[in-house]
Amino acid sequence: MINLLILSTLLLSACKGSPQTQPDQTEDAIAEPETTPPVLAQTKTTTPTASATPLPTATPTPTPTSTLAWGSRVYAQTPLPQVESTISIENIPRLQPLAVWGNARANTIALSPDGLVFAVGTDLGGFLYDSQTFTQLGIAYTSLPVHAIAFSSDNVLLAFCLSDGTMEIYNRNGLNLLHRIEDGFSFLANIDHITTSFSSNGREILRVIETQENILVDRWQVDTWRQLNSFTINSGPAIYISPSLDLAGVIVEEDIRLQSLTYPDESDLLDIPVRTIPYFWNRLLSSGGEITPAVSGEFLLINNGTGLVHWQILEDDYTYILEWEPDEVPNPCNTAPDSCLNQVGGLSWDCDEGSAVQPIASVTMTPDDIMILISLNENRTEFRRASDGFLVWDIDGIFSEVVFSPGGEYFIGLRPNGFIEKRDTLEGNFIDYLELHPGQLNDFGFSPDGDVMAVGYSNDWIRVFSAENGQDLGVLSGEARSLQFSPDGTLLAAGLSDGTVRIFELNEGSSFTLSPGHRAAVTDLAFSQDGARLLTGSEDCTASLWDIPGRYRVWTLKPDPAEPFRISNVALSTDSTTCFFSGNRQGIYTYYQRELKSILFPLQGGISGLSLFPTGEYLAVAGEINWLQPEPTSFTPPSPLQLDQTAGAQSYAVAFHPENDLLALATDQSIEFWTLGNSSFVWGLPIHSLFNETVSPVELTFSPDGSLLVLATSNGLLHVFGIPLIPAN
Numbered sequence: 001m002i003n004l005l006i007l008s009t010l011l012l013s014a015c016k017g018s019p020q021t022q023p024d025q026t027e028d029a030i031a032e033p034e035t036t037p038p039v040l041a042q043t044k045t046t047t048p049t050a051s052a053t054p055l056p057t058a059t060p061t062p063t064p065t066s067t068l069a070w071g072s073r074v075y076a077q078t079p080l081p082q083v084e085s086t087i088s089i090e091n092i093p094r095l096q097p098l099a100v101w102g103n104a105r106a107n108t109i110a111l112s113p114d115g116l117v118f119a120v121g122t123d124l125g126g127f128l129y130d131s132q133t134f135t136q137l138g139i140a141y142t143s144l145p146v147h148a149i150a151f152s153s154d155n156v157l158l159a160f161c162l163s164d165g166t167m168e169i170y171n172r173n174g175l176n177l178l179h180r181i182e183d184g185f186s187f188l189a190n191i192d193h194i195t196t197s198f199s200s201n202g203r204e205i206l207r208v209i210e211t212q213e214n215i216l217v218d219r220w221q222v223d224t225w226r227q228l229n230s231f232t233i234n235s236g237p238a239i240y241i242s243p244s245l246d247l248a249g250v251i252v253e254e255d256i257r258l259q260s261l262t263y264p265d266e267s268d269l270l271d272i273p274v275r276t277i278p279y280f281w282n283r284l285l286s287s288g289g290e291i292t293p294a295v296s297g298e299f300l301l302i303n304n305g306t307g308l309v310h311w312q313i314l315e316d317d318y319t320y321i322l323e324w325e326p327d328e329v330p331n332p333c334n335t336a337p338d339s340c341l342n343q344v345g346g347l348s349w350d351c352d353e354g355s356a357v358q359p360i361a362s363v364t365m366t367p368d369d370i371m372i373l374i375s376l377n378e379n380r381t382e383f384r385r386a387s388d389g390f391l392v393w394d395i396d397g398i399f400s401e402v403v404f405s406p407g408g409e410y411f412i413g414l415r416p417n418g419f420i421e422k423r424d425t426l427e428g429n430f431i432d433y434l435e436l437h438p439g440q441l442n443d444f445g446f447s448p449d450g451d452v453m454a455v456g457y458s459n460d461w462i463r464v465f466s467a468e469n470g471q472d473l474g475v476l477s478g479e480a481r482s483l484q485f486s487p488d489g490t491l492l493a494a495g496l497s498d499g500t501v502r503i504f505e506l507n508e509g510s511s512f513t514l515s516p517g518h519r520a521a522v523t524d525l526a527f528s529q530d531g532a533r534l535l536t537g538s539e540d541c542t543a544s545l546w547d548i549p550g551r552y553r554v555w556t557l558k559p560d561p562a563e564p565f566r567i568s569n570v571a572l573s574t575d576s577t578t579c580f581f582s583g584n585r586q587g588i589y590t591y592y593q594r595e596l597k598s599i600l601f602p603l604q605g606g607i608s609g610l611s612l613f614p615t616g617e618y619l620a621v622a623g624e625i626n627w628l629q630p631e632p633t634s635f636t637p638p639s640p641l642q643l644d645q646t647a648g649a650q651s652y653a654v655a656f657h658p659e660n661d662l663l664a665l666a667t668d669q670s671i672e673f674w675t676l677g678n679s680s681f682v683w684g685l686p687i688h689s690l691f692n693e694t695v696s697p698v699e700l701t702f703s704p705d706g707s708l709l710v711l712a713t714s715n716g717l718l719h720v721f722g723i724p725l726i727p728a729n
Contacts, residue, residue: 079468096724101470108120108149127436169181195208240300249300280304320388331351362399375398523566543558578590579591586601605623618663627641646669669688685721
């Protein structure tokens with residue numbers, strides 16, 4: 001059993017007391033040279049001065065209680081009820097969700113008009129922080145993800161607009177739910193963007209929903225919640241919404257239509273001079289773009305992904321154009337180390353050119369319309385003068401969303417990995433940060449005793465949670481793409497995004513690195529049964545076997561030397577003689593003693609998950625087609641059994657029960673349960689409401705005693721399922 005007192009010395013503890021929740025390195029924490037706090041963006045030009053990077057301040061973890069809102073109960077960091085000793089075929093129909101734990105991804109951010117409160121919209125609800133100290137002020141749990149936030153001008157009311165268009169109105173100080181608006185367009189499933197705003201006098205609230213085809217506008221009176229208007233505008237390749245000007249702007253053929261957001265019949269069509277730049281205009285019409293209006297409404301910034309045009313609305317010509325070359329941003333699909341090159345010096349997989357990332361990530365105007373903050377996908381942010389595009393400063397780093405303080409003295413930016421930074425506007429110097437809402441959950445696993453869970457996030461931290469109540473016990477350093485506890489629970493192996501393989505010695509409060517590591521992200525790990533060997537797979541198209549006591553690499557290989565592929569899943573047989581590899585290639589490559597033995601399912605593509613039965617008798621495969629392979633280590637394995645999932649469903653993860661012949665499959669529609677002996681379908685638990693275009697299952701794992709089933713999702717959450725214990729009469 002892991003000694004939690006010793007483990008706490010290893011964790012960068014999130015203590016218990018104040019409501020702020022930043023991690024801190026303690027004296028007993030890992031102190032290896034390669035283990036450092038998150039690297040903050042440094043100033044790139046000589047004009048500004050980069051401020052020193054402070055260490056995170058130790059602060060306690062809040063323990064919010066579950067809240068009941070309009071019939072939808074949401075749990076977070078709450079103790080589990082008593083459950084049946086194990087999940088079985090007999091009781092599986094009584095399986096139900098028990099809790100939702102973890103750190104929810106930030107979807108959107110907002111600042112109150114007085115600049116005192118900073119709000120983060122997540123898939124759990126709205127989180128409020130003090131904008132000066134980032135101390136947590138409160139949480140409003142919502143039944144669906146928060147995609148838009150608005151404060152009333154008097155700072156009294158707070159509106160959260162949910163992913164389906166539902167509006168929830170709270171008082172800002174007590175976070176009491178005052179009203180819920182479910183009418184309008186909440187039936188839509190293809191919502192691209194939502195904007196919500198209170199009128200300047202606070203008497204009305206506006207909601208604008210953008211889809212591919214339409215812009216849907218609704219307005220309500222705040223004191224009576226009576227709907228004042230509701231109408232639809234045709235969408236276009238680029239649009240903007242300006243609640244303060246009561247305008248929507250839509251590119252229509254060769255013009256821009258300015259449409260009142262209050263009066264459906266009031267609109268105007270303006271000739272747009274961007275047409276005089278044919279290549280810019282053609283790209284805008286074919287690929288779409290974004291428009292950023294000045295707060296005053298005097299000019300527009302039109303962005304087609306590769307260039308930015310400044311246009312004074314009353315002028316006949318544009319003021320200037322800024323351009324960035326698309327090829328400066330590498331396509332992730334084509335980015336691979338030399339170890340992935342095939343015999344002719346190329347890559348063995350095809351890349352969709354449409355997946356190339358465009359240079360411009362976001363454009364934000366300062367409140368006084370004087371300056372522009374432009375984030376570029378090449379990991380750079382530029383601060384330019386709006387009138388002529390003059391570059392004032394730039395820094396390393398990218399922001400997907402930015403909000404300025406009311407006076408423009410500082411800004412708060414949300415990075416794609418969920419890291420939230422506060423910087424001064426004058427020179428871009430770093431002030432503070434918040435790292436509680438990581439952009440992506442990468443992997444998750446139970447300790448062998450079932451006491452704790454380790455979760456790898458995209459913001460350079462591995463978080464450790466209590467398996468009893470979901471409490472955040474602290475963090476370990478590293479952006480882990482894969483995690484695995486050793487069988488005796490004394491070690492935690494982490495495969496990091498930079499190719500490092502880090503081993504945390506949980507009983508010692510220290511760590512070491514297996515070197516040299518991989519040349520790209522380590523995507524999966526598997527310990528041998530005695531914990532002495534570790535198998536790693538990587539996006540550098542190689543796999544390695546490591547000797548843990550000796551801290552050296554035993555061997556490395558490419559599963560397909562002629563046509564290398566990125567490895568995403570590995571498994572190791574109980575006797576450590578047979579290895580299984582899958583990735584962006586059809587089939588599962590099976591190696592015996594470093595020699596290719598066979599390719600299982602050679603026509604199967606899109607394999608997303610592998611799981612080997614604890615005794616090695618079965619290999620389960622999740623993907624476009626689900627399979628159960630008996631005797632996978634045999635040189636002549638029997639025919640596999642196909643598991644037919646729900647029509648139209650995509651499977652992501654698979655897990656064996658540790659004590660019986662139950663198999664669980666996580667799809668984007670449900671969790672399906674099957675028996676091993678005859679591969680019979682037993683039961684399905686619908687979970688489709690958890691997912692959308694940006695949220696998918698990542699990992700599915702039974703607790704070591706088989707009493708819990710945990711589904712980890714990409715938005716940072718752990719969904720805990722179990723069988724509530726029925727009290728005896």
